[in-house]
Amino acid sequence: MAALEAQITEWRDYVGRARGVRPPDVEEMEGHLREQVDALSTAGLADDEAFLVAVKRMGAVDALSREFAREHSGRLWKQLVLTPDADAERAPGGLRSALVLAVLAGLAVHLPRLLGGGLGEEELAAVYLRNATLLVLPFLALWFALRRGLDRRQLLVVAAPFVLAAVLVNAYPWDRATSTGDSVAVTELLAAAHLPVVLWFAVATASMGGTWRSHERRMDVVRFTGEWVIYYTLLALGGGVLLGLTALVLEPVAPGAVEPVFEWVLPSGAAAAVVVAAWLVEAKQDVVENMAPVLTAVFTPLFAVVLAASAVTYAVVAVRGEFHREVLGVFDALLVVVLGLVLYSTSARDPGRQVGLLDRLQLVAVASALVLDAVVLAAMVARVGDVGWSPNRVAALGLNLVLLVNLAGAAWLSVRFLAGRTPFHRLERWQTTYLPVYGLWAAAVVVVLPLLFAFA
Amino acid sequence: MHIDKDLVAASATPLVLAILSEGESYGYALAKRVRELSDGELEWSDGMLYPLLHRVERMGWVTTTWRTPDEGRRRKYYALTDAGRATLADQQRQWAAVTRALGGVWERVAAPQPTPGLA
Numbered sequence: 001m002a003a004l005e006a007q008i009t010e011w012r013d014y015v016g017r018a019r020g021v022r023p024p025d026v027e028e029m030e031g032h033l034r035e036q037v038d039a040l041s042t043a044g045l046a047d048d049e050a051f052l053v054a055v056k057r058m059g060a061v062d063a064l065s066r067e068f069a070r071e072h073s074g075r076l077w078k079q080l081v082l083t084p085d086a087d088a089e090r091a092p093g094g095l096r097s098a099l100v101l102a103v104l105a106g107l108a109v110h111l112p113r114l115l116g117g118g119l120g121e122e123e124l125a126a127v128y129l130r131n132a133t134l135l136v137l138p139f140l141a142l143w144f145a146l147r148r149g150l151d152r153r154q155l156l157v158v159a160a161p162f163v164l165a166a167v168l169v170n171a172y173p174w175d176r177a178t179s180t181g182d183s184v185a186v187t188e189l190l191a192a193a194h195l196p197v198v199l200w201f202a203v204a205t206a207s208m209g210g211t212w213r214s215h216e217r218r219m220d221v222v223r224f225t226g227e228w229v230i231y232y233t234l235l236a237l238g239g240g241v242l243l244g245l246t247a248l249v250l251e252p253v254a255p256g257a258v259e260p261v262f263e264w265v266l267p268s269g270a271a272a273a274v275v276v277a278a279w280l281v282e283a284k285q286d287v288v289e290n291m292a293p294v295l296t297a298v299f300t301p302l303f304a305v306v307l308a309a310s311a312v313t314y315a316v317v318a319v320r321g322e323f324h325r326e327v328l329g330v331f332d333a334l335l336v337v338v339l340g341l342v343l344y345s346t347s348a349r350d351p352g353r354q355v356g357l358l359d360r361l362q363l364v365a366v367a368s369a370l371v372l373d374a375v376v377l378a379a380m381v382a383r384v385g386d387v388g389w390s391p392n393r394v395a396a397l398g399l400n401l402v403l404l405v406n407l408a409g410a411a412w413l414s415v416r417f418l419a420g421r422t423p424f425h426r427l428e429r430w431q432t433t434y435l436p437v438y439g440l441w442a443a444a445v446v447v448v449l450p451l452l453f454a455f456a
Numbered sequence: 457m458h459i460d461k462d463l464v465a466a467s468a469t470p471l472v473l474a475i476l477s478e479g480e481s482y483g484y485a486l487a488k489r490v491r492e493l494s495d496g497e498l499e500w501s502d503g504m505l506y507p508l509l510h511r512v513e514r515m516g517w518v519t520t521t522w523r524t525p526d527e528g529r530r531r532k533y534y535a536l537t538d539a540g541r542a543t544l545a546d547q548q549r550q551w552a553a554v555t556r557a558l559g560g561v562w563e564r565v566a567a568p569q570p571t572p573g574l575a
Binding site for chain 2: 025068
């Protein structure tokens, strides 16, 4: 009997170490194993024979582990490359390719400056405004393409948005004369602001292995994006400190060298960090994995409080006062942040967990943001009636609508989820289904909006 | 008889849902019931049942509770939800359509075939 116990303990430890298998899973399967052993013993088998048969029936642990990993990709999504035949653990580091591509990205950002010698300062600034992300993100997409081993057709799908965007934003005849005093057309500015979103979807396509079909992979993109932002922020902070210190050290001995350092090193560093942050997300996953739930847990209640207070204030003020003109942009930013929080906590949540305080607080935050936005939107629509459409208003209103629909859907599903009427899975599915809408809207602003307003 | 792996995988979810529609159950009992129902011809490694059960839980087709029976160890019980019942009904329709189509074609396959080339 003692021998059997020892064998079962050994089996349990072995299974417990497998990828994607958690302690409750082990407990569940151990119960299964024991009942099987009991049944076989009753049928006349000796303990060790019964154990062997039961383990055999349970199945090979590596196959089991793979199956668990596939079902619970959130538990170890760092093994993003769970290809159907993936006996291989995740693809080897990718550090070397990341470093090479990071250096290339760092060099590429200086191309317009080096090649466009004849351009004036303002023109050069406009070139950078339109092309900054086009110079950097292709390297990130390429890194993913290498890591995921995309075939030729998938490569084309990933490359197409970059090529199209590069051609369009540089070929459109931006009409700077009509703009008031600026050297940049309004629609040009809007296109430049929305272009990164479009290109990020191209990068996401590469990271998902060239297809948008799988909702699980889409959720992985959300996780990747959230963690990439965290890592990039950390890198930016560190880089900022480094550059600041460098400037202070150089100032006394070579004051003339400070400006070139900022001019050349800063853009290169910022571009290279884009790729390096992606590598960090994939390679050092578990570090952020511990941090992300903590961050959401800290900020969700804070946002809930601030938003609820603002919603009440605005609802009161709106009755009396009039809103400032640019306020819709601020609220777009607010909704983006709230949506980011919702998306990220959705992706970080263990679908099996019971409803908790955090889920309720998140609903408060979302509902408050909705109320706030509805108030502002009502005021804004009234204004547009007064003064007509402008590119800015169309872009701001459209974005607002896109976000509003998503958050309203999320709030509705949260209510049903909190009431126990729907599984958490439906919330995830809503977000992953909605994901392409952001890309499409951003693409519309880049491609269609300038045409509608004659490149003004 | 060896049943193709893909076929086993495809039938696993409807089979589990159907068994659960008879009443709540737990892993070992489910595996045993599958073996009984198929006269041992559906060969599963029992462990594979658990990722499958977790998936149907995530889809909201079953709910789970850990309970300790009067004698014995703590077990995780799975019970079908309304959504699970709806899915089961849907899967039943799909499988009925498949078996109907196959049934139609089997009859013809079983009939003597003209030798190719002479027809």
